[in-house]
Amino acid sequence: MAYLFDIFLIALGAALINNFVFYYFVGICPFIGVSRQVDMAVGMGSAVTFVMIIAVFISWTITSLVLVQGAPVSSWVAGFFMAKEQAAKIDLTILSYIVYIFSISSSVQFVEMYMRKFYPPLYKSFGVFLPLITTNCAILFACLTVMSKIVGVENPAEAWDLGRALALGIFGGVGFTIAIVIMAGIREELDLCDIPAPFKGAAITLIVGGILSMAFMGFVGVDSGIRTALM
Amino acid sequence: MSKLPTASERFIQGILPENPVYRQLLGLCPTLAVTNGLKPALTMAMAVGMVLLCANVIISLIRGLLKPHLRIVAFTLTIATFVTIVDRALSAYMYPMSKTLGPYIPLIIVNCIIICRCEVCASRQGPLAAAGDALGQSLGFGLALASIAMVRELLGTGMLLGIPILPDVWPPWVIMVLPPGAFLTFGLLLAGVNWIRAWRSNQPQRGN
Numbered sequence: 001m002a003y004l005f006d007i008f009l010i011a012l013g014a015a016l017i018n019n020f021v022f023y024y025f026v027g028i029c030p031f032i033g034v035s036r037q038v039d040m041a042v043g044m045g046s047a048v049t050f051v052m053i054i055a056v057f058i059s060w061t062i063t064s065l066v067l068v069q070g071a072p073v074s075s076w077v078a079g080f081f082m083a084k085e086q087a088a089k090i091d092l093t094i095l096s097y098i099v100y101i102f103s104i105s106s107s108v109q110f111v112e113m114y115m116r117k118f119y120p121p122l123y124k125s126f127g128v129f130l131p132l133i134t135t136n137c138a139i140l141f142a143c144l145t146v147m148s149k150i151v152g153v154e155n156p157a158e159a160w161d162l163g164r165a166l167a168l169g170i171f172g173g174v175g176f177t178i179a180i181v182i183m184a185g186i187r188e189e190l191d192l193c194d195i196p197a198p199f200k201g202a203a204i205t206l207i208v209g210g211i212l213s214m215a216f217m218g219f220v221g222v223d224s225g226i227r228t229a230l231m
Numbered sequence: 232m233s234k235l236p237t238a239s240e241r242f243i244q245g246i247l248p249e250n251p252v253y254r255q256l257l258g259l260c261p262t263l264a265v266t267n268g269l270k271p272a273l274t275m276a277m278a279v280g281m282v283l284l285c286a287n288v289i290i291s292l293i294r295g296l297l298k299p300h301l302r303i304v305a306f307t308l309t310i311a312t313f314v315t316i317v318d319r320a321l322s323a324y325m326y327p328m329s330k331t332l333g334p335y336i337p338l339i340i341v342n343c344i345i346i347c348r349c350e351v352c353a354s355r356q357g358p359l360a361a362a363g364d365a366l367g368q369s370l371g372f373g374l375a376l377a378s379i380a381m382v383r384e385l386l387g388t389g390m391l392l393g394i395p396i397l398p399d400v401w402p403p404w405v406i407m408v409l410p411p412g413a414f415l416t417f418g419l420l421l422a423g424v425n426w427i428r429a430w431r432s433n434q435p436q437r438g439n
Binding site: 023024029094102105137140197200204207211 | 259263319406419
């Protein structure tokens with residue numbers, strides 16, 4: 001029960017309270033660039049969610065099995081070359097950024113090729129966005145958040161398991177989709193408005209984003225409120 | 232093939248005419264996230280400049296070896312290496328600041344400015360032009376970040392770099408140091424830059 005509750009709070013936090021776009025400012029480039037039509041925004045959002053789930057899965061697996069200090073795979077491999085006590089202290093977290101970006105870009109490439117070959121309709125609906133989001137900050141940010149929950153913690157029992165990491169990935173993507181779809185809906189209406197010339201394009205989008213961000217600030221404290229109410 | 236700009240032209244272009252933030256709208260994620268104070272903004276600009284300089288020079292040195300379909304991967308891996316170095320250096324010498332910047336230092340890897348400059352300049356020109364381009368672009372990025380951070384810190388706390396500037400009667404606009412303030416400040420400044428550009432491009436026509 002406590003575990004499910006934890007998952008629920010992580011999901012709520014990632015989707016609404018600490019929304020990736022409005023709170024952490026990651027994935028702003030597609031937010032400004034792509035969010036012109038609602039159907040395009042839905043395609044982009046689902047592509048990001050899909051890649052984020054894959055990326056979080058890969059980064060959780062690699063971090064907890066290979067990179068973190070005393071990880072099973074790295075200490076097993078190192079055991080062939082050095083004493084057992086030394087091998088258990090191998091810490092490869094310095095490589096984490098290179099490993100993450102490489103695994104994200106290669107897995108996106110792979111998924112794109114697979115989808116184009118075997119699921120052409122699905123590829124048509126959101127596959128075209130896939131190469132774009134290799135370098136989307138939101139994906140790498142989700143991986144880094146998962147890493148900080150595994151590497152930084154003092155008590156090994158408190159490190160995130162795969163379920164918590166996947167909850168962050170899924171609902172982080174959902175939060176991104178919510179943000180980008182709301183913005184696209186507003187921009188469709190904005191096309192009909194008489195905007196002063198200097199504000200046309202990105203400037204008015206940013207100001208609308210600021211107002212939306214204020215609205216999302218209303219969620220601050222909801223998680224601690226639920227926690228005190230239920231526990 | 233048209234002649235490519237020289238090192239000094241690249242340097243000048245990066246500062247204002249092709250400013251990465253205001254003109255090209257690149258690298259918006261750190262622009263909005265770390266500008267709640269002048270000091271983190273300047274540190275961020277320095278980190279980005281360092282990575283951009285090293286990556287641009289290395290990419291332009293190996294540009295003959297790069298295969299077209301693998302170049303983006305080569306760019307990101309080069310950038311990731313230098314970002315790791317900068318991240319380690321920051322946490323060794325400026326630990327509180329690296330805690331403040333948090334995940335935004337590793338997010339330099341996917342900063343569009345650096346990939347864009349590698350693609351536009353470093354993969355076509357020699358190391359000297361690439362270095363000039365990197366310095367100009369990072370100076371432009373630093374100026375843009377400083378302009379946003381100055382407005383936000385001054386209105387949000389009444390201080391600059393921790394030194395009180397505005398009188399005590401000034402009510403701090405807390406919203407400016409919170410996330411919505413970043414969107415609003417940058418949106419208004421961007422509109423201001425657009426307005427100045429439109430005004431200046433109209434000037435000569437009036438003279439004629």
